[in-house]
Amino acid sequence: MTTLPLAGRVALVTGAGNGIGLAIARVLAERGARVALNDLDLEAAARAAQTLGEAHLSVRADVSSEADVEAMVGEVRDAFGRIDILVNNAGVGDGGVPTLDQSLAVFERTLAIHVNGTFLMSRAVAAGMARQGGGAIINLGSIAGELGIPVRTAYSVAKAGISMMTRVLACEWARFGIRVNAVAPGYVRTRLVEGLITSGRLDARRIAARTPLGRMGQPEEIARVVAFLASQEASYVTGAIVPVDGGYTAFGGPFDAS
Numbered sequence: 001m002t003t004l005p006l007a008g009r010v011a012l013v014t015g016a017g018n019g020i021g022l023a024i025a026r027v028l029a030e031r032g033a034r035v036a037l038n039d040l041d042l043e044a045a046a047r048a049a050q051t052l053g054e055a056h057l058s059v060r061a062d063v064s065s066e067a068d069v070e071a072m073v074g075e076v077r078d079a080f081g082r083i084d085i086l087v088n089n090a091g092v093g094d095g096g097v098p099t100l101d102q103s104l105a106v107f108e109r110t111l112a113i114h115v116n117g118t119f120l121m122s123r124a125v126a127a128g129m130a131r132q133g134g135g136a137i138i139n140l141g142s143i144a145g146e147l148g149i150p151v152r153t154a155y156s157v158a159k160a161g162i163s164m165m166t167r168v169l170a171c172e173w174a175r176f177g178i179r180v181n182a183v184a185p186g187y188v189r190t191r192l193v194e195g196l197i198t199s200g201r202l203d204a205r206r207i208a209a210r211t212p213l214g215r216m217g218q219p220e221e222i223a224r225v226v227a228f229l230a231s232q233e234a235s236y237v238t239g240a241i242v243p244v245d246g247g248y249t250a251f252g253g254p255f256d257a258s
């Protein structure tokens with residue numbers, strides 16, 4: 001019998017009630033991990049955990065709240081005894097508002113959830129991981145953190161912050177045996193993106209044409225790279241921002257890529 005690659009591991013995935021986070025939780029569970037599914041929306045997390053089976057747990061917390069984060073990490077440790085894998089996935093859109101019309105409140109909230117959230121979550125698990133002899137942290141970046149996309153100021157700055165935090169923490173915590181990496185998804189068929197397409201704010205055909213692989217991604221295609229980075233298969237990978245974008249950021253034009 002082959003052992004599953006993540007057997008015996010405990011994973012905590014933030015924003016796991018929907019979309020990419022849910023796909024990540026599912027793939028980690030399929031590979032043998034026990035998964036704590038966090039979401040601000042506890043009902044969504046509980047529904048998601050139920051679909052994965054009894055070995056898993058749902059936990060509510062706002063990742064931008066220090067008190068929530070500390071309490072949640074304690075709750076997961078009480079339930080499972082350890083945390084080996086942290087996936088910082090919780091996120092929000094910034095409304096796609098032109099910067100001249102963007103409010104400070106939305107700008108700050110976008111940074112608080114992505115940047116403060118990734119900082120608070122990572123800090124909360126790292127000492128425990130170090131005591132266990134190591135762990136893996138995987139952050140969700142974005143093509144928007146690497147390329148300048150108009151009207152995505154807050155989201156892009158937040159995702160660029162996550163990329164740099166990935167590098168800094170990888171360097172700082174290598175001595176603890178903690179690997180810190182990020183995936184940078186391109187356009188993925190999630191509720192958010194489907195909504196933008198339906199409302200006419202995003203042209204699916206043009207995105208496909210701009211993408212060397214000629215299509216958008218599926219949540220599972222992001223999740224499988226996260227699972228790889230979480231596993232021993234990636235034992236010499238740290239501080240990497242892995243594009244999972246069908247070649248979108250590799251393409252320099254001048255015309256359609258596919």
Ligand code: ADP
Nearest residue numbers: 015017018019020021039040062063090091190
């Ligand atoms: P995507 O499709 O890109 O994965 P979603 O909006 O479907 O995006 O998923 C993001 C998840 O993150 C949602 O379930 C949302 O409730 C959750 N989330 C948003 N803000 C927070 C927060 N502050 N703390 C925890 N979870 C959050």
